[in-house]
Amino acid sequence: MTTGTITIPRIVPRPKGYSGIWSWVGTVDHKRIGTLYFFTSIFWFLTGGLEALLMRLQLAQPESELISPEVYNQLFTMHGTVMVFLVVMPLSAAFFNWLIPLQIGARDVAFPRLNAFSYWVFLFGSILLNVSWLVGDAPNGGWFGYAPNSGSLYNPSDGMTFWVLALGVLGVASIAAGLNFIVTIINLRAPGMSMFRLPVFTWMTMVTSVLIVLALPVLAVAGIQLQTDRLFGTNFYNPVAGGDPVLWQHMFWLFGHPEVYILILPAMGIVSEILPVFSRKPLFGYEFVVFAGIVIGFMGWFVWSHHMFTVGLGPAANSAFAVSTMAIAIPTGVKVFNWLGTAWGGSIRFTTPMLFALGFIAMFTIGGLSGVMHASAPSDAQQQDTYFVVAHFHYVLFGGAMLGIFGGIYMWWPKIFGWKLKEGLGKVVFWLMFIGFNLTFFPMHWIGMDGMPRRISTYPSDMGWNGSNMAATVGAFIIALSILMWVINVYLSWRRQEAAGDDPWDGRTLEWSIPSPPPHYNFAEIPVVENRDDFWFKKHPELVAEYEGHHGPRGSPEGAQVDDDEEYEDDLEFADEEDAHGVHAEHDGDDSHGDEHGHGGIHLPDMSYYPMILAAGIALAMGGLLSEYWVIGIGGGLITWGLLGWSFEPVND
């Protein structure tokens, strides 16, 4: 409606249609964007895994000279950055995209083009980061980029500039996605879907999005400061002019600790969805799980200095942050007990997703316990910068986030693609990953306690660390094998597709009530929600009474059977007609009044290329800072074109 009567010539015709590569480039469909997110981040997952394998090869034996210390620095920096920003965050974003509109009963996210924009910015930002390998100057200052070590004085190569620019671009993507999902969850819920009937995954997405929206700007600020230091000679972290290295640490961890919860909360949400389904019980203590998530999201802001116990902030500061850090274990523990309570007494099916979810609980608990160990400042002084810390955060990020995400992959694959991943091979994947993971990271607790420092490319042979390091390397290759098995699992299941059906797991939430894969309009009829776990109670009305009060369902399931509504038939007809045409919106803004008020009109946003153009412009302009100024000019031109095109594109959703 912004356009008034202004029209500008369209250089690029608006994309239409649902097949071919351009339909993916111009897509604004949340499910397709989720799929793009998913495969892109799986690609980076393999890249980051390869970097980890190289490091493990180097460390397999003492005094190894396989990889030079310089390359080793680049490897661990890129491994960390890739795994955090290009794997766990976007994999979570893939699940947000796939599931949130389906779980809240919406036809898309609130801002479909902004959603596409997030993906393209993420893609171009991730490419910008990895281009550094191709020019031979990969970042080498650690994923935390401590200044002034990452400043141009001590680190004159372009690596950290790549890092800081790419993080800026990725930050734009994350913030845009975060804002989008906040608005989507608040505003696009189906009728009756009150906040406390939302699935827990949706709730955790909400908390994560709030954290993203508030934490990423701090990283952006730190990035801008480091960037102007490196490129324009300002003094933020220049010790010669009085710049304070401790400020960088504060800035980074002010972002970095909420980031930790950004990484783990979506996986917690996924597990909170898997457990009830395969225990055939409602989630134990829904309100507690939700409030624990909110409390974690809030307290996560006030613990950041526990990354800096050895900096010398003083006893008062260290004590305060030790207390707040230990306190955050309480809501986390609440969640663990609620998950156990969910499985307790349930009729459990040990499917692959369930195995991953149970593995998540166990591994995450171990990681959480070692976390409480270094929440204590004196104890942390012994553990700082040792492999003990490496073991801890791999237990929460791999044993936690990645196992949760793999559980999610097995759980929702049939919904997204319409065919199941074969269970047998899936269990092999789980056990290989589980065993390999523990073999890799458990010995790191011992060598860490024994004092083996992180981020060093080799170690002497007489320290007694040889066996553990070899075990870790073997474990790393077992993990790699499990990933390979997963790829084979995907391939074989794809070759011999086994139709999943709408509801292969006896699911609880709304996404299982629609066909697999979901039609592009998601819901032919927007559902009316009466209960938490509405779909499950509609399937099993006899259970409503059993869980009355305990679970908070209100109203009788027979109260609002909309399914045999006359209009419903019309909807399906209408939808089929759309499918036959292959396009869904021929009308261009002006003639769409006809079914505005009707119940049946399904309006979907039109496809658009401008999000990609704008995203490419942003990445080019940022990358141009590293090369030639005319590249910035091209980027600026693309940004202007993208913005103008975007603003004048009719919004006829």
Next chain:
Amino acid sequence: MGLIARIWNALFYHRANDWWLLPKTPLSDPEPDPAYEGPLGRTTAIAKQWLTAVTSGDRHATPWYYAWVGVILAIITLAEVWIFTFETLGPWFVPLLLILSLMKFILVVAFFMHLRFDNKLFSWIFGFGFLIGVAVFLALLALFFKLNG
């Protein structure tokens, strides 16, 4: 506490639509009202609704009312510059300026940005971000200046 609550209410009293207490639609009603369409659906209808709402003779704040807020803002700015010329305020200098600045902040946010009249949710969203920001950065400054060493 009661005083603070009263000041808060006076400044941020809202006509809320009880967004937390969803659903708005009675559950027995098979057709949601207003009809649920799509993510951004019914733009034209909404614009018409908007037009009706805006022109239906609802009393708004008048331009003069905004002008008065502007005058108060200008007066506070003058006062700030005036305070700046004092050299004898000592420890009162910084708190006084911060309080005046906060008053201006509240005037703009509450009246020019309509938080005073708008849905509570906007205040919650902005207020949450603002409070997190203030708390976190005050803690950061405290680490540098008070808790140091």
Next chain:
Amino acid sequence: MTEAAHTAHHEPVEDTSTGLNNRKLLMWAFLASDVMFFGAFIATYLVYRNKNLEGPYPNQVLDIPVTSVSTFVLLMSSLAMVLALDGIRRNKKATGRFWILSTAALGSVFLGFQVFEFNEFVHLGLTPQTNLFGTTFYILTGLHGTHVTIGVIWLLFMALVVSPTPKERWGLVLAVAGFYATMLSVLAGIFTGGDSSLAVISTLVGYPAMLLLIFGIVGIFGGVTILAQTGHGDQTSHQALDLEIAGLYWHFVDIVWIVIFTVIYLISAADGMPPGGVPFDLPAKH
């Protein structure tokens, strides 16, 4: 006055779960995010306050009277913004557009002040590379200026959107071009002739800047006259939401400046050389 204050504006009910508009919700969430952005920079400024190893120091360069005027200008632009929204909401397009353009103009004047100020400071020897004060000051106020610039462009865009006929567009272009020509000529006069108003006027006479000034003033009056003749009785209220969202952004930029003015200018203006600093003598006036 208070009665008017309590009369709530009747919001239209949107077709969403909360009845609130998606884009407006997005803008508020974005503003919360931007709070963290500016908060981090202001915190950086405060951490580095009084830690300069060499001059120029804040008390040697900051000019409170000048910045007070520019602060006042920005505050008044917020008032103009809210009046613009009020006009558009009441379907008074001419009034609304007048205030939109005034907002953009006042914002541009603020930016002009910032250009003037940066130019002064550079002449006094303060650059982003000089010391911690220079670094933190320029990057923070520069990013705020970037926000203002985006806001000005957005508002000019809104003015274009509420001016659909060719005649209106011509009037708009004339007025805007005239305004920027005037501003440019005044800035040029200041930069070449010093900062006393008499010197500015004497420099302007006999310079190409004078021609620019004449064109500018004629353009403003011509453009505003054309605009005043158009735009009666048009239906503009559906643009009120667009303008409201632009306005939220504009007011936010204003409140950021309210904080910056207090923290960086008023509170820090007396900051001199910290212990251990190198004394600094200001260069002679250019």
